[in-house]
Amino acid sequence: MLTPGMPLQAALIPDCSELEAHRAAYKKAKANDAIFVCIARHGQRWKVQLDAMASRKPLIPDQSMTVLRSAAEALVLGGIAEQINIGADYISMWPIRTEEEARAIAATFHAAMHGLQQLHILV
Template sequence: MPMTPGMPLPAALVPDCTSEEAHRRAYKKAKADSSIFVCITRQGAQWSVVLDVISRPLVTDEAAKVLRSAVEELVATGAAAGGANFSTEYISMHQIGSEGRAREIAAAFHAAIYGLQQLQVAVPIPRQSP
């Protein structure tokens, strides 16, 4: 079932971008669709998750705190044993034990970012100046 650009991907449709060509193709498609890029990659027996907001609006600072907390919890509990990188534009998590778990995590963060961005559009929250 093709997904409409701008919609979160279910876990089964998160692309496996282990090969460089698959990564390039998926990233190019996400950019062309103005979508949030998401993929999983295999590294030996472990998996990684990558999300890149590309050119979509950034999530608010408040929403970023929620996302960061979830990433930190995955690392703290060992679900992403290889650690993680986090910014409001990019998330990567490493050494996830199975493809299924990596897909679940990727789909959840993909949906969360879309939902937060949709909420921000519907209910604009003024950004506070530093």
């Protein structure tokens, strides 16, 4: 059983290719006080999006976001994604070749953001 606000498994990452699906998934994340995560079709490829602002919990500190930025940059260097956009509370990566890759990346970054947020709250 999945607890609201917990990291999502790859198979449960919502496909927000349609605007209404995006709105519904973001609304659900806010209602569950969770970090928003989704994948969306980006032409023939896929995009991964995460947004910590959906959660009312403290934002992830810059030092922690540096770790996530390094991981995202490694995906670009490895040819998995071509572009990344990372802010204090937001991550997006695209284009990613397959839906399966996008789901795996989204789930991994979602778990990492969740863990870093929880660590920040604890400390």
